[in-house]
Amino acid sequence: MNWGLILSNSVYTAISANAIAYMLVATGLNVHFGYTGLLNFGQAGFAAIGAYSLSIPISRFNWPWPCAVLLVIVSAVALALLLGFTTLRLRADYLAIVTIAVAEIIRLSLNSVRFTWLTGGNDGLQGFTSFMEKLNPFPQQGIWLWKQKIDGYRLWLLVSGWVLLMVVATLVYLLMRSPWGRVLRSIREDEDAARSLGKNVFAYKLQSLMIGGAIGAIGGVWLVLDKQSSQPGDFATTFTFFSYTIIILGGVARVKGPVIGTMIFLFVIQFVDISLQQATKTTPSDPTPLLPTWLIDQNNYAQLRFMVAGFALAALVVFRPQGIFGDKREQAFDVH
Amino acid sequence: MRIDIAKSPLRKGAGVLGLFLAVSFALWTPSAQAAQEDGTITVSVVERASGDNGQAKNPVAGVKIRVQGAAGSADGVTDAKGLAVLNVPQTGKYDVSFDVTSLPKGVAVSSDTKTTASIDFSVGVSVGTGKSLSFFVGSDTRATRGRWGLLPQTLVNGIKLSLILAICSIGLALIYGTTGLTNFAHSEIITMAAMVTFWFNQNGPRWPLLLAAPFGIAASALMGSAFELRVWRPLRRRSTSLTSMMIVSIGMAIGTRYVYLFFFGGRNRRFVQYVGDPEIDFGPVGITPRDLGIMIISAIVVVGFSIFLLRTRFGKAIRAVSDNSDLASATGINTDRIILLVWALGGGLAGIGGVMLGAATGVQWDMGNVILLLLFAAFTVGGLGNPFGALAGSFVIGMFTELWTWVFPNVVELKTLGALIALVVILLVRPEGLLGQKERVG
Structure with missing residues (x-):
């Protein structure tokens, strides 16, 4: 077992561009669920819309990248408006199911053979990251984080991503401290009370949906920039559910919740995964792996991290709903 | 936070997890087995x-x-x-x-x-x-049938899918009605029956499907009851909110699903019997004996269960708890027992659906999850918590799914899309669902 590599790789995973994508998507979800109390189960749909609004115009129609980035925001807001006008009139449990349905409609359409000419179907789209490579100020050979090599492009995504994340997190922090943010919380706590004070609850919910959705779409962009490929399989419903795990882990309705939650979540997942990978590995010189093959082998060790993630979500909600750093008064779980 | 291990649901949860692991171990077959035979x-x-x-x-x-x-x-x-x-x-x-x-x-x-x-x-x-x-x-000469000639076959397929959806979603609706929980782990209860049946049919005693199926269905009913006793009842006692419980069920579903994948592998496998039988012709439609059996058994189960709900004492008690739990409790109905009954029955029904789904499309680790969204669509369209609404919703969603393949024959892989669009549109027109009660909403 190469513990140095395992640890450095797990640490890198917790702060990488991929982690930043999760942090952004979860921050968006935190605006919906944590602050406004909207049970949005379709956050993966926002991320997918963001990712494909970048990749389709650039790799299919050669748009300049600032236009594509603009489209990312516009289409996220459009999806929020569509979702809002259709579902915000519904009860919370209906809202959950309709948002899942809409996210799946988006993913299935992106996956469809019918639209391969546009979306690339199951194989997805590549070749939309050259603008980011051109902007990269770091040398191509990159740096070493202990035993983990980070290439120049990933380092650039990491640094620029953290700057972007800080800007977004600060904006969310300021927004939630403003009178506008206080109205959102009052809607979460008691919608009828907010309405009786003359607040237009529907409009506030719609604005929350738009802002959180746009942040989620930017998260989707970072996800596909890191992978250098946008594939519909990345935007399945589990992506949304892991975002819930993340914000509950880090503390609901806290700005740093999604950031800390992502770091813990991805560190644990990656640590479990890569340790098992090492423990089940066989080499020609050493044909017996560390763990017996009747228990676990090369073909099925990868499932263990998802078991951990799933049962961890259930256990967290039962035993520590305020997360690790959360405030119990801000649980936001009693969404009606 | 101090956790009293002896009393905490953690230990009970560990019991349920242990049960899954034990059953899944039994299902596990070494993948290299068939190589040399x-x-x-x-x-x-x-x-x-x-x-x-x-x-x-x-x-x-x-x-x-x-x-x-x-x-x-x-x-x-x-x-x-x-x-x-x-x-x-x-x-x-x-x-x-x-x-x-x-x-x-x-x-x-x-x-x-x-x-x-x-x-x-x-x-x-x-x-x-x-x-x-x-x-x-x-x-x-099949191609000469034309578009309209294919319609009867599409309708038959739609009825088959609707019946399977109906069997699975009645349990979902009853659980929602009596406890308020949207149970995302219902999909794993469905898969459980198919997997246990598969083991009895293929790996263990190699019994014929009809003999193996009751064990699978019983396993699903047990799994439902175990969930209620070990997870949901303790959570209700602690007055955990419904949203929390919904998220707990999502976590359990994801974890369990990957336990299945771990032990069963990613392949789609078939039961020994009822594969590749010739179709029986009924005028314009051809149905395999298997599908005919699925349709007849499901129809009997659905009708029988409806009569049970409407006529028997237990059925009436379930509907009473569903209508107003406090009032039912005040009239002397033991609501906890009724809820346990609902979980066992709902699990058993999901198990029947799971075995049929397994016979129709093969046994797969995520087979329940694949149709879960259709089930949600069905029970949402019908009106949350109403078992007869779930029946009606299942037919709307099942027929929409199959008719989509008839209307758009070249986008068959998008057939779930038809059902999901139907869900969104119906809720826009009738936010309380087909048979739901009107409630003031935001």
Whole structure:
């Protein structure tokens, strides 16, 4: 077992561009669920819309990248408006199911053979990251984080991503401290009370949906920039559910919740995964792996991290709903 | 936070997890098992003569079949049923061909007839050491049916899907009605039955499907009851909010699903029986005996369960708890017992659905999750928590899904899309669902 590599790789995973994508998507979800109390189960749909609004115009129609980035925001807001006008009139449990349905409609359409000419179907789209490579100020050979090599492009995504994340997190922090943010919380706590004070609850919910959705779409962009490929399989419903795990882990309705939650979540997942990978590995010189093959082998060790993630979500909600750093008064779980 | 281990649901949860692990261990088969065994290839030669509906199939006897592969070859002649069973030394890759000159007089080979095919034991849906394939001779007249000719078949497929959805979603609706929980782990209860049945059918005692199925259904009912006793009842006692419980069920569903994948593998596998049976013709539609059985049994279960809900004491008690839990409790109904009954019944019904789904489309680790969204669509469209609404919703969603393939035959892979769009549109027009009660909403 190469513990140095395992640890450095797990640490890198917790702060990488991929982690930043999760942090952004979860921050968006935190605006919906944590602050406004909207049970949005379709956050993966926002991320997918963001990712494909970048990749389709650039790799299919050669748009300049600032236009594509603009489209990312516009289409996220459009999806929020569509979702809002259709579902915000519904009860919370209906809202959950309709948002899942809409996210799946988006993913299935992106996956469809019918639209391969546009979306690339199951194989997805590549070749939309050259603008980011051109902007990269770091040398191509990159740096070493202990035993983990980070290439120049990933380092650039990491640094620029953290700057972007800080800007977004600060904006969310300021927004939630403003009178506008206080109205959102009052809607979460008691919608009828907010309405009786003359607040237009529907409009506030719609604005929350738009802002959180746009942040989620930017998260989707970072996800596909890191992978250098946008594939519909990345935007399945589990992506949304892991975002819930993340914000509950880090503390609901806290700005740093999604950031800390992502770091813990991805560190644990990656640590479990890569340790098992090492423990089940066989080499020609050493044909017996560390763990017996009747228990676990090369073909099925990868499932263990998802078991951990799933049962961890259930256990967290039962035993520590305020997360690790959360405030119990801000649980936001009693969404009606 | 201090956790009292002895009393905490953690220990109970660990018990449930242990149960899953034990059952899943039992399901687990070493993947390399089939590699060295002898294999059999069953070849059938069928004449597609143009009968009344262009579908009549006649077996062709006396046709010479040759199987050739790296490990050896085998020859055979088809019998009166048009079948030839060939034993091959190893389960590997084989090329199968038939001798065109040995066809009896009057049986012609048309331009679209394939005379060779290849078989690979390591791929495909059928498990074990037996493989089968069919050669069709005569001209294919199926395509001449036209768009409207295909409609009856589509409707039959729609009814089949609707009935399976109905069986699975009644439990979902009853659980929602009595406890308020949207149970995302229902999909894993469905898969559980199919997996346990598969074990009894294929790995363990190798019983026929009809004998193995009750054990699978019982496993699902047990799983539902265990969930209620070990997870949901303690959570209700702690007055955990419904949103939290919904998220707990999501976590349990994801975790359990990957336990299945860990032990069962990612392949789609078939039960031993009822694979590749010829269709029975009913005028414009052809139904395999398996699908006919699925439809008849589901219809009986659905009708029987409706009568149970409407007429029996327990059924009335369930509906009373569903309507108003406090009032039911005040009239002397033991609500906890009724809720346990609902979980056992809902789990058992989901199990029946799971076995049928497994027979129809194969057993797979995420088979429940694949139809979960359709189930949610069905029970949402019908009006949350109303079992008869779930029935109606299942028919709307099932028919929409299959009719989508008829209206848009070239986007078949998007057939779930039709159902989801139907869900969104129906909720826009009728936010409380088809049979739901009007409630003031935001």
